[in-house]
Amino acid sequence: MIQLFQVYKSFGSKNPALLDISLTVKKGEFVFITGPSGAGKTTLLKIIFCAERPTSGNALVDGRNLNRIKDQELSLLRRRIGVIFQDFKLLPRRNVFENVALTLEIIGFPLSMIRKKVHQTLRYLSLVNKEGYYPPQLSGGEQQRVAIARAIVNDPLILLADEPTGNLDPDLTMEIMALLKEIHIRGTTVLVATHSQELLKDTTRRIVTLNKGRIV
Numbered sequence: 113m114i115q116l117f118q119v120y121k122s123f124g125s126k127n128p129a130l131l132d133i134s135l136t137v138k139k140g141e142f143v144f145i146t147g148p149s150g151a152g153k154t155t156l157l158k159i160i161f162c163a164e165r166p167t168s169g170n171a172l173v174d175g176r177n178l179n180r181i182k183d184q185e186l187s188l189l190r191r192r193i194g195v196i197f198q199d200f201k202l203l204p205r206r207n208v209f210e211n212v213a214l215t216l217e218i219i220g221f222p223l224s225m226i227r228k229k230v231h232q233t234l235r236y237l238s239l240v241n242k243e244g245y246y247p248p249q250l251s252g253g254e255q256q257r258v259a260i261a262r263a264i265v266n267d268p269l270i271l272l273a274d275e276p277t278g279n280l281d282p283d284l285t286m287e288i289m290a291l292l293k294e295i296h297i298r299g300t301t302v303l304v305a306t307h308s309q310e311l312l313k314d315t316t317r318r319i320v321t322l323n324k325g326r327i328v
């Protein structure tokens with residue numbers, strides 16, 4: 113599903129963000145990406161989402177080479193990738209329904225279909241009674257569930273989650289992790305970036321550790 117060959121990413125400063133990364137993630141896998149702050153976790157996820165391009169090396173996602181992909185093909189591919197990014201926040205002036213519906217509106221789904229899919233997803237994440245709330249009126253855990261709803265509403269092939277439990281207390285962390293597991297069981301390939309050792313403590317999942325841009 114995801115293949116990286118000797119990916120190198122530099123932002124111009126002395127030390128590159130990613131160095132010689134080769135990684136294969138199979139369809140239906142659940143992989144943790146870990147490592148200290150600045151190790152390159154977010155950059156790696158951004159390369160996969162094509163929000164950043166490799167400085168050198170190749171990245172293949174769902175069979176497409178991201179160095180050669182055309183804009184139109186890229187936007188189709190991105191529709192199949194759900195993202196929960198640290199710097200990709202909910203829109204504060206749109207309510208829960210509108211935040212989750214946005215991706216589907218951009219794709220151009222008919223309104224009836226949008227309503228159906230959004231309601232289904234909000235029901236699944238126990239957010240139905242918050243549909244009309246605005247993000248500032250929600251708790252941290254609720255906001256994170258809305259971010260997950262937005263990422264999965266279009267049944268993605270791949271879910272990329274960057275520190276999905278970042279500011280949450282232990283109970284909410286467990287809840288979010290259980291949700292990600294369920295989404296994985298439904299067939300989505302899931303990559304979770306986290307620096308939390310707590311999250312990895314008892315896991316049997318594959319763990320990829322980065323340090324200073326390298327896989328260790």
Ligand SMILES: Nc1ncnc2c1ncn2[C@@H]1O[C@H](COP(=O)(O)OP(=O)(O)OP(=O)(O)O)[C@@H](O)[C@H]1O
Nearest residue numbers: 123128129147148149150151152153154155156307
């Ligand atoms: N847009 C950018 N411009 C310049 N440097 C960047 C940019 N994005 C990331 N970097 C640098 O690349 C390195 C890796 O950053 P990245 O955000 O991938 O780390 P991370 O592992 O996600 O860290 P954290 O756990 O703190 O989120 C850092 O040294 C960072 O300063």
Ligand SMILES: [Mg+2]
Nearest residue numbers: 153154198274
């Ligand atoms: Mg990061």
